[in-house]
Amino acid sequence: MYSQALDERGAHAQPDEAVNAAFEERVAAEEKIEANDWMPAAYRKTLIRQISQHAHSEIIGMQPEGNWITRAPSLRRKAILLAKVQDEAGHGLYLYAAAETLGVSREELVDQLLAGTAKYSSIFNYPSLTWADMGAIGWLVDGAAIMNQIPLCRCSYGPYARAMVRICKEESFHQRQGFEIMVTLARGTDAQRAMAQDALNRWWWPSLMMFGPHDAESTHSDTSMRWKIKRFTNDELRQKFVDVTVPQAAFLGLTVPDPDLRYDDSTGHYLFGEPDWDEFKAVLRGEGPCNAQRLAHRRRAHDDGAWVREAAEAHAAKQRKRAVA
Ligand SMILES: [Fe+2]
Numbered sequence: 116m117y118s119q120a121l122d123e124r125g126a127h128a129q130p131d132e133a134v135n136a137a138f139e140e141r142v143a144a145e146e147k148i149e150a151n152d153w154m155p156a157a158y159r160k161t162l163i164r165q166i167s168q169h170a171h172s173e174i175i176g177m178q179p180e181g182n183w184i185t186r187a188p189s190l191r192r193k194a195i196l197l198a199k200v201q202d203e204a205g206h207g208l209y210l211y212a213a214a215e216t217l218g219v220s221r222e223e224l225v226d227q228l229l230a231g232t233a234k235y236s237s238i239f240n241y242p243s244l245t246w247a248d249m250g251a252i253g254w255l256v257d258g259a260a261i262m263n264q265i266p267l268c269r270c271s272y273g274p275y276a277r278a279m280v281r282i283c284k285e286e287s288f289h290q291r292q293g294f295e296i297m298v299t300l301a302r303g304t305d306a307q308r309a310m311a312q313d314a315l316n317r318w319w320w321p322s323l324m325m326f327g328p329h330d331a332e333s334t335h336s337d338t339s340m341r342w343k344i345k346r347f348t349n350d351e352l353r354q355k356f357v358d359v360t361v362p363q364a365a366f367l368g369l370t371v372p373d374p375d376l377r378y379d380d381s382t383g384h385y386l387f388g389e390p391d392w393d394e395f396k397a398v399l400r401g402e403g404p405c406n407a408q409r410l411a412h413r414r415r416a417h418d419d420g421a422w423v424r425e426a427a428e429a430h431a432a433k434q435r436k437r438a439v440a
């Protein structure tokens with residue numbers, strides 16, 4: 116298990132006050148920390164947890180949309196959705212690679228996901244019921260992901276920050292493709308508009324929950340902020356998302372399903388209601404509508420891919436043998 120390996124590594128690199136102070140100074144001066152640099156064991160552990168949860172989210176996140184590739188309403192829509200879902204697989208791979216620079220193997224991380232012991236974003240445990248959900252997911256879920264991820268391009272850990280630059284460019288394409296689907300439906304027939312509204316109703320609150328619990332209840336926030344892994348708090352990011360998204364809903368002629376939502380002239384921000392945190396906790400505990408289905412599908416896909424891993428290993432062994440001969 117990597118936790119044991121980390122403890123050992125931590126013990127070897129028992130922080131000498133001066134070494135630790137130099138690390139904190141570098142971070143405070145906005146210097147990037149690289150894979151071979153000394154870092155506190157807790158910094159390494161926090162990053163492994165965050166990057167691997169992020170990677171798992173990208174991989175599990177392919178499922179709600181992958182579910183609609185064969186049912187996309189036109190060849191153009193199919194090609195776009197296919198490209199989007201493939202991007203998410205790519206994001207998962209960059210992120211597993213970034214986590215590996217911290218001394219954990221991709222196999223360990225994948226094992227944790229398949230064993231059900233790793234977390235991933237709770238949003239992907241909701242079902243995608245109609246084509247309008249492809250619009251709402253791109254617009255809201257990728258939109259919320261961008262809010263979270265743009266600041267990560269400036270994360271103090273170099274390999275993570277660099278991976279995020281490319282990921283964010285692709286996420287912005289995802290958000291726009293989702294919004295374009297919503298525009299088309301909103302300008303369509305009554306039935307299409309109703310479908311778009313229904314998707315907004317179902318995805319709005321889970322999207323707000325993507326920013327995590329309130330700052331007061333968020334366990335990892337303070338140190339992550341000091342270490343510049345996190346640049347804004349959960350509540351700050353949630354507010355930014357609401358401020359950007361509410362006018363977009365108005366443009367679409369759709370209603371945000373929140374009776375408490377109103378613009379506050381004095382602050383220039385929208386005030387909004389409370390997400391159902393009991394639902395959030397239940398989904399995190401594995402009781403969401405699709406938790407079991409998502410993991411079962413992932414395990415099946417992993418088993419189905421066994422022959423690819425075996426073939427790659429056999430090929431690598433052959434190459435090694437040739438190199439020796
Ligand atoms: Fe992604």
Ligand SMILES: [Fe+2]
Binds near residue numbers: 203257260285286
């Ligand atoms: Fe995305």
